[in-house]
Amino acid sequence: xxxxxxxxxxxxxxxxxxxxxxxxxxxxxxxxxxxxxxxxxxxxxxxxxxxxxxxxxxxxxxxxxxxxxxxxxxxxxxxxxxxxxxxxxxxxxxxxxxxxxxxxxxxxxxxxxxxxxxxxxxxxxxxxxxxxxxxxxxxxxxxxxxxxxxxxxxxxxxxxxxxxxxxxxxxxxxxxxxxxxxxxxxxxxxxxxxxxxxxxxxxxxxxxxxxxxxxxxxxxxxxxxxxxxxxxxxxxxxxxxxxxxxxxxxxxxxxxxxxxxxxxxxxxxxxxxxxxxxxxxxxxx
Amino acid sequence: xxxxxxxxxxxxxxxxxxxxxxxxxxxxxxxxxxxxxxxxxxxxxxxxxxxxxxxxxxxxxxxxxxxxxxxxxxxxxxxxxxxxxxxxxxxxxxxxxxxxxxxxxxxxxxxxxxxxxxxxxxxxxxxxxxxxxxxxxxxxxxxxxxxxxxxxxxxxxxxxxxxxxxxxxxxxxxxxxxxxxxxxxxxxxxxxxxxxxxxxxxxxxxxxxxxxxxxxxxxxxxxxxxxxxxxxxxxxxxxxxxxxxxxxxxxxxxxxxxxxxxxxxxxxxxxxxxxxxxxxxx
Ligand SMILES: Nc1ncnc2c1ncn2[C@@H]1O[C@H](COP(=O)(O)OP(=O)(O)OP(=O)(O)O)[C@@H](O)[C@H]1O
Ligand SMILES: [Mg+2]
Numbered sequence: 001x002x003x004x005x006x007x008x009x010x011x012x013x014x015x016x017x018x019x020x021x022x023x024x025x026x027x028x029x030x031x032x033x034x035x036x037x038x039x040x041x042x043x044x045x046x047x048x049x050x051x052x053x054x055x056x057x058x059x060x061x062x063x064x065x066x067x068x069x070x071x072x073x074x075x076x077x078x079x080x081x082x083x084x085x086x087x088x089x090x091x092x093x094x095x096x097x098x099x100x101x102x103x104x105x106x107x108x109x110x111x112x113x114x115x116x117x118x119x120x121x122x123x124x125x126x127x128x129x130x131x132x133x134x135x136x137x138x139x140x141x142x143x144x145x146x147x148x149x150x151x152x153x154x155x156x157x158x159x160x161x162x163x164x165x166x167x168x169x170x171x172x173x174x175x176x177x178x179x180x181x182x183x184x185x186x187x188x189x190x191x192x193x194x195x196x197x198x199x200x201x202x203x204x205x206x207x208x209x210x211x212x213x214x215x216x217x218x219x220x221x222x223x224x225x226x227x228x229x230x231x232x233x234x235x236x237x238x239x240x241x242x243x244x245x246x247x248x249x250x251x252x253x254x255x256x257x258x259x260x261x262x263x264x265x266x267x268x269x270x271x272x273x274x275x276x277x278x279x280x281x282x283x284x285x
Numbered sequence: 286x287x288x289x290x291x292x293x294x295x296x297x298x299x300x301x302x303x304x305x306x307x308x309x310x311x312x313x314x315x316x317x318x319x320x321x322x323x324x325x326x327x328x329x330x331x332x333x334x335x336x337x338x339x340x341x342x343x344x345x346x347x348x349x350x351x352x353x354x355x356x357x358x359x360x361x362x363x364x365x366x367x368x369x370x371x372x373x374x375x376x377x378x379x380x381x382x383x384x385x386x387x388x389x390x391x392x393x394x395x396x397x398x399x400x401x402x403x404x405x406x407x408x409x410x411x412x413x414x415x416x417x418x419x420x421x422x423x424x425x426x427x428x429x430x431x432x433x434x435x436x437x438x439x440x441x442x443x444x445x446x447x448x449x450x451x452x453x454x455x456x457x458x459x460x461x462x463x464x465x466x467x468x469x470x471x472x473x474x475x476x477x478x479x480x481x482x483x484x485x486x487x488x489x490x491x492x493x494x495x496x497x498x499x500x501x502x503x504x505x506x507x508x509x510x511x512x513x514x515x516x517x518x519x520x521x522x523x524x525x526x527x528x529x530x531x532x533x534x535x536x537x538x539x540x541x542x543x544x545x546x547x548x549x550x551x552x553x554x555x556x557x558x559x560x561x562x563x564x565x566x567x
Contacts, residue, residue, distance in 0.1 A: 163360050164390035167378055168404035168455065178403060182394035259394040261437035 044228065051229040052236065059233070065218075072215040073241065075131045075203035079138020080245075084195060087143045088188060091150025092180060101151075112144045120209045129210050138202025142195040146188060153187030154180050186260060189253040196245045200238060304372040306459050306491030307334045307357050307382075312366035314352050326352045328517035330366070332510065336458075337489035341502035343554055344512030345561030350495040351387055353512075354461045357493060358384045370459070382459035383452035387467075387495075389444055391436045397447045398423060398432040404455045422450035426480070441468045446477070453484065460492045467497065478505060478534045486531055499554060503546050504534040511553050514561035522553045 029049045035041045036048045059065035094101040120137050127133040157179060165179050207216025215234050222230035309332040318324040326349040334340050344350050355361035356368060359379040368375040370382075391400045402419035406412065423432055426446040436444055445465060452460065466474045482505060485492065496502050502509045503526055510523045526546060528537055537543055 158390075160386050160388045160390045161392055164384065164386060164451075165392065165403065167358060167360070167382070167384050168451070169380065169407040170403075171407070174407050178392060178395075182392070185394075259396075259435040259437070261393075 044226070047228040047232045052233045055229050055233040056237065065237070068213050068215050068218050069237065069241075071131065071213045072200075072203050072207065072238070075134040075206070075214065076138060076199045076241075076245070078131070078135040079202050080142055080195060080199035082135065083139040083142025083199065084146050084188075084192065086139070087146025087191075088150050088184075090143075091147045092154060092176070092184065095151045095154035096176075096180070108144075108147070112148070116140045117205055120206055123206070124210050129212065134203045134206030134211070134214070136202075137206045138199040141198035141202045145191045145194050145198060149187040149191035150184045153184030156187070157183045182259075186257055189249065189257065192249045192253075193246055196249060197242055200242050200245075204238060303336065305333045305369065306336045306338070306371060307493065308332070308367075308369040308372075309353070309356065309363075310367040310369065312353075312356055312363045312368065314349070314356065314361065315364045325517045326515060327356075327363075328519055330519050332520060334459075334491050334493055336371075336491055339485065339492045339494065339505060339507045341494045341496060341506035341509045342512060343496060343499055343502050343509060343550075344518065345514045345554075345558045346497060347565075348512050348515040348557070348561060349518040350512060351463050354384065354463050354493060354495055357459075358382055358461055360384075379459070381457055382461050383455055383457040385445075385448055385452050385460070385462040385465045387463040389436070389448075391444055391447055391451070393436045396433050396435055397428060397439065397443075400436070400447055401450045401454055404451065408455075418454060419450075422454045423447075425484075426450045442470070442473050445469060449477070449481075456488070458490055460490045462492065462494045464496055465494075466501070474501075475535050481505070482530075482532060482534070499547060499550060500538060501534075503528070503543060503550065504532060504537050509550055511550065511557065514557045514564060516564075521557065522550075524550050 032046070033049045036043045036046055094104060117137070119140060120133070123133040123136045127136055161183075162175075162179055165175060170178060203214070204216035204219075207214035208220050211217045215238055219231050219234040222228075222234065309330050312327060312330045312332075313325065314327040315323045315325050330353065332353070342350055342353065352361065356363050357379065359368070359375050359377055359382075368379075370379055392403070395403065398416060398419050401422055402412075402415040405415035405418060410418075420429075420432065423429055426449055428443060428446055428450075431439065431443065434443075436447070439447070445468060449465065466477050469477060478501065492506075494502070494505060499509075506526055508523055508525055510520045512518045513521045524546065528540070528542055528546075
């Protein structure tokens with residue numbers, strides 16, 4: 001579990017960070033391409049970047065990818081949303097009922113330590129081969145991450161703030177809205193970054209084990225004919241979409257957690273970048 | 286002017302005594318100690334705060350001042366003893382009081398304005414009206430321009446002022462203040478003290494004002510209660526402050542009467558501070 005606020009802002013200006021990242025990415029592709037071309041690693045098992053790109057382009061040009069991609073994204077989103085909401089509700093509920101929390105404690109720990117991917121075939125039996133068995137898998141993965149973070153978040157509420165708000169006359173519902181939820185939010189968001197990845201895992205593994213469409217299904221088909229480029233193309237595609245979803249989460253996080261002090265307070269001066277012309281330009285934080 | 290110091294702390298209960306705002310009777314607070322035993326922070330405290338009286342409580346650090354306020358606010362149930370609020374035994378939270386905590390107690394996820402308006406909204410006031418009142422209070426504590434700041438964007442002194450407005454906006458008959466100004470610099474502090482006196486003179490609440498600053502205690506209060514060093518603290522002396530009101534804290538500190546009071550109280554307090562220090566050294 002990540003702790004909230006774990007977002008150190010280094011002294012490096014954001015733009016040069018981006019430069020480094022792009023260079024690193026290109027470097028990886030060039031190294032991969034070079035190693036394959038020089039036959040240091042076998043192309044049969046590792047594919048090659050150019051072939052992967054061609055495959056991706058073909059998928060999008062013919063439009064054959066859309067049905068798979070949309071299917072996977074729907075499963076992921078459903079797993080993500082249902083898992084998050086149920087984790088949030090259960091986490092709040094149990095955290096505010098210590099008695100219940102104690103009763104449920106061993107059960108929750110047991111359920112969490114179970115290797116839940118094993119349930120994929122069972123879910124296929126229960127929910128069929130459509131999207132719902134994949135959603136169910138995603139939910140079981142996402143739920144616990146969110147649940148434990150919310151639970152922790154509620155426990156971490158500052159007792160002084162809580163006492164103060166209670167003395168100001170807040171009732172239970174108001175306490176929830178004014179204290180518990182906002183206090184848990186930072187914990188929820190730190191868990192959501194993990195949850196995005198897990199929702200994808202649930203969807204793709206579910207598809208991999210039995211389905212008629214989806215990116216996981218595509219990868220399985222490609223593996224069946226040793227089409228390694230398609231496998232890698234599928235994985236890359238999933239990665240990109242997981243990243244995009246993570247960016248969306250980060251955006252929402254920034255909006256909702258405006259009240260949080262950055263780990264290291266920064267002045268406006270520190271957030272400026274010197275442009276080559278020597279002018280100082282403010283950068284949007 | 287006379288310095289009255291009573292060693293038996295409470296006047297004998299007269300039959301027609303008006304209801305005290307807060308009355309602690311035989312209050313004892315024990316905490317679980319570190320080594321499995323119990324630590325008696327407060328023992329057999331009798332304390333009476335009259336309606337519209339300003340009482341300052343001083344005592345060595347760690348003696349149990351915050352503990353007493355927690356008891357008076359209903360946040361902490363004493364191990365034994367009774368708490369009466371306007372004559373009624375206190376059960377649960379003290380709804381007649383507002384509490385300014387020693388530690389930061391603002392909601393970090395709400396702006397200054399929202400923090401101040403919160404109590405009114407809890408009382409189901411309409412949002413527009415609550416915000417209008419909150420703005421008014423924001424101006425009164427000198428933060429008109431900072432309505433939209435979050436606590437982390439304010440200085441310690443600004444946060445204290447928001448907390449003061451947050452407490453006073455509810456207009457409670459009892460005000461519990463735990464070293465509210467100790468984090469402020471001298472100048473701001475005197476401004477705030479004057480401000481507090483001014484607000485109090487307009488609308489006399491019963492105040493328990495905990496502080497470790499004797500000058501502050503004398504310049505603000507009607508009565509100064511000195512607590513003994515812990516463990517098992519209890520009031521050892523109390524002094525009626527007969528300085529005339531209205532007072533201006535920076536000026537009143539120069540007067541002869543003030544100095545005499547200060548000397549007299551300090552003699553008592555110093556003994557307790559030294560005891561506390563010796564105790565802490567083991
Ligand atoms: N919840 C608690 N558990 C155990 N001990 C406690 C607890 N609260 C207070 N104490 C102890 O009771 C004593 C009195 O604490 P209190 O906070 O009331 O002191 P104080 O007079 O307010 O000190 P200061 O001036 O430093 O704020 C201290 O020795 C403290 O260690
Ligand atoms: Mg204290």
